[in-house]
Amino acid sequence: MQRTRLALSLLAMAVIALGSRSPLGNAAEPASGTWLQDWRKANPAWRALHLIGPQPERLGLTKELITTLMVPARMNVLVLEVNYGFRFQSHPELQCRGLDKSQARNLTDFCRQHGIRLIPLFNCLGHQSWASRTGALLTKYPQFDETPHVPPDNKGIYCREWCPSLPEVDKVVFDLLDELIDAFDADALHVGMDEVFLIGDEKCPRCRGQDKGELFAGVVNRLHQHLVKDKGIEMLMWGDRLLDAAVFPYGSWEASKTGSHTALGLIPKDIIMCDWHYELRKDYPSVRFFQQQGFRVLPAPWKKPDAAVALIRCARQDATDKMLGILFTGWSAGGNGEHLLAAWKAEATPGADQATAQRQETGRQIAATIRAGLKELDSEKDNKPLKR
């Protein structure tokens, strides 16, 4: 009797174990972990779209963009640049407006229902102001500013940056990143870090005279420690500050003249490098370079179809298993992608009225770039598909 009971209980345990096991993962894993494993199996190449500045009242347009453009075009990643456009609960003193947690999670769920991985983007270090408007962090905490001597209207600089030598900044910023990860149930985060020019300013008492590559790497490494090692998610960043403008034929925007490029040898190789290039060039050697250095790469075009095609052809050449796919940037496409959506629908409807506004024009250019880029991507010339 005892033996029978033992056998029955063992059998019951085995049935429970079998029934609870996911075909692709450990049943104890959170839902997002299992979803991510399924997503990876279904998507050997990234076909990503970036949008900046989502407005909560227009999320319906974003959903329409997803069903009208992204799903038919088999796009599978949405990099959503949120920055301070989120109602952060951990730091109400920043007085941020924008999406709330339930709207963020709702959008993530909608994306997942359509096979799309949503990755929030929060600009770190640079881009702390735009034109005369300073962002929430440095407005509330001017003591975090790398160049507090710059006039309040930001005249004479491109964008403000936070000081890379202040641990107090990390304490605030990591709280914000944690909230975004939680709200979007994110399994990856893009930390921006492009177009940093002021780092190591000679008037900053903490950074003055320090190696700019080490300063830049310090920020990258602390973000990596928090996101990848502590939170267990993937980290993406723009690659321009890690390219030496003296070596690469790109100039001081797509590559660095500050000395920050030496950070490349000081940071972990599991960061995904988003290598943006918007102009038509004969070659984009950084795409190969990042792979040779051990990084996974996402080349990123913007609004010139011929440049996107050239970038994808370059990426296809000598592609290694570090080549992830493509990231179409949506600058000026509307925060919710509305101009891109309007352009996409107009192009899909012969004889439709063509709007003439500049932003509509940008939307059309981005739509044309996505069409040309995906056509090239799907052509698989010389049997060299752009995928891992």
Ligand SMILES: [Zn+2]
């Ligand atoms: Zn500093």
